[in-house]
Amino acid sequence: MKNDIHDLGLVLDSKVKLVVIESWEERRVLETIGSLAIKRALSWYTWNQVDGLSRLGFGADVDPGQKTCDPEVALEQIRRDAAPGLYVFCDLHPFLDSSRLVRQLKALAMETGEQAPTIILVSHALNLPAELSRLAARFSLRMPSDDQLAAIVREEAALWSQQNQGRRVRTDNRTLEQVVRNLRGTTQAEARRLARNLIVDDGAITQEDLPALNQAKFELLDMQGVLSFEQDTARFADVGGLGRFKQWLADRQVAFTQSGALKDVPKGVMLVGVQGSGKSLAAKAVAGLWGLPLLRLDFAALYNKYIGETEKNLREALQMADAMEPCVLWIDEIEKGIAPDSADQGVSRRLLGSLLTWMAERQTRVFLVATSNDVSQLPPELIRKGRLDEMFFVDLPDLAVRGDIFRIHLARRELLPEQFDLPALAAASEGFSGAEIEQAVVTAVYAGAARQQPVGNEHVLEALGQTSPLSVVMAERLHALREWARERAVMAG
Template structure:
């Protein structure tokens, strides 16, 4: 049952029970008022009077919209309501966002007296508001929370809108496109969704590619919040080298991510935790996934989440995760997750509470938010974060082997030098780049690109490129103990992100199971 149908059912029962005051909490006044009008239009209530007050139109008959009196003030509407409650039974008056009723003030007490008067003669006061009601009012009645449209409701809104415009403009969307569009628009008000659809129609046609554009509209609607920022994707971000196993796994998850799961017990993918050697493409993988899946990418900055006051960090994380749910479907990137959720030396307990809050959301959220978390020091993470069932999978990203380095060198050579590298040069660079991470290869070839920019393409001789590589010192050479410790952990506890090693057990040298993710033109 959708939220609208469930809320309508509750509202209908409260009106039937003649609850003296009914609070309808919603940020969508038009949609909430439509729900109240639908309940009032039930045939069994045909003889019962319903009025509605808004600041713009004053007091009117809810069904016919005919004015009830000339006085459009709130005071006049309340006096009218008091008169009706005192002279007739089962009258209902609806007030749309009348005043600030969130605390004990004159307006709240006036409404409370009105509710008591209604209760004496089986009447009801309905308050449509986007703020909580004063506890003194809440105790006198019942409340209904009308959330934003879910995917099913949003689908109906889109289909109805497109049906009204068939024959007016060319519409290329299929039923599946409409359902995907509904998934994109979940989390925004119905009125905003209609405005977005109207914007598409206004350009003269509704094309297939417009489904993906909905993410841009949604992003503009939400703007930016502390701790959660939109990451702009570049055209080259979806080009990947290496990471064969990870890419195959992601291909299967993409099908589930975009599938219609109604009528099944399946839930959308939770995400993936990537651990491994620094500089081998863990962070860039989030961009690659978002670009290839054509989903917006948001970065959760755990450093910005931390607050100075008790409960502030938890509140900010809850707000950020709630926003991620509202902007879904999306990819949520958490870089170096151990820095925010490790908490081994945290005496305040904040990190432990953040871990619990994050894991609860990861376990219970049914929104299409695919989390890509990365970690360089996975040993500092709490064990419960690594347990099977938290993330969908744990992958280890290792140093690139010779085959991966060949692919990476070709990508970055073409990107920065803007030439096709000679086969003999590539063979020599593969040997010189033993122990290099993808970032080391990129840095070396970026320097070669700078040389070409300054001196021209003809000036770049093979000896210059070889010299740049020979003078590049990767982390595996400057800090070999740390790198080997990371690799030893990953071999035993995570799935290799790349292709299997050709010679397992052949030692711990660079040819043993290296993995990498890079991006090229």
């Protein structure tokens, strides 16, 4: 709090008479203002719609005859008295559509005398009218540091221990470090509540608690809409093949997940390739491997019929991703959101500009994983080195990888892979993508259930024989894609 008091004091020293503080921690804001008022021997008043204008600390009492629950009455009394001091208005934002109230605030904000009152507006979100925005200063409380977050977790663990006959909370250093990382971007009160929820059910903080923590933080930050939180981040073992991509990620895990380990932090990758080849699964698996939350950005949900709203939605989504750091941001089929369209009045180009600016300037640890099926639609400025670390081409699986994919999908459906002739199935699925192999297994399960037979090799072979893979249907396009990637991308497998 000492730093917040000092910083707010600097704002007041600038002689600005209208200060805006956006925060979910109203109590902490009031404590900070109160501490500053006591330190400087300033009179201090607060206002809210229920209690009206109230004196706290030094200063003259408020006239009880005035109905100061009405904000215009309260502001008029402040203007008439013109007494120095701090006047804190909590949740004034619903009244800012009143032209008279705005004029009252403007008159107070334009006062330049040493004895003029200072108005502080406190709310969770506050958009000032244009005539006030240039007269106001904005102030934000500092977010808790890693050391403070760790101290909060330890305090909650000690409290739980006191309430449970001295039993110690079970955890390990690696998990505790991950919890602290994932608490970044929350306020002190929010971090305390999240830490308490981790401990209270079983007296332990384990790796199994991390997905629930990430989900709770996501809901707390109100990111629903264009951003979605992916609960099921696939285990990396569930991705067949992609050996080079796996190794590339393993080499960079420490640099990304451990703050300050290296100066250069990995920024992201582009995965291009055939539909159904496992690009989306690989994107999920990055978060699973690094133990990070996975956010999915849906470009379709960004679009709004009002001019400028689409770009605003993208900026807000990227700010939300920054608040979730460290995390993985997944943009699936990115070309569909930024490919130029003569009918969109330049929206796609403006979206691309906003995305490129964020990619170039962000200081947060948000690892971007973008996937694309049509590289011809990708603008060169998006895929150049510096904005993304590497581009990987995900091709159709080879013979050995197809065997692994069959093993994974058979096991997922509680079928014993050793009871199947995996080499024969892999050979029969030449040209099939991972998604097509999975669908063949699903079809075989349906066929076995319909015939009341245990699923066997013959059912899978029959399903394969009934499928025309994409590599046959779109052979020319696949050939062109491979030729394009040969000199431009790193093979993921």
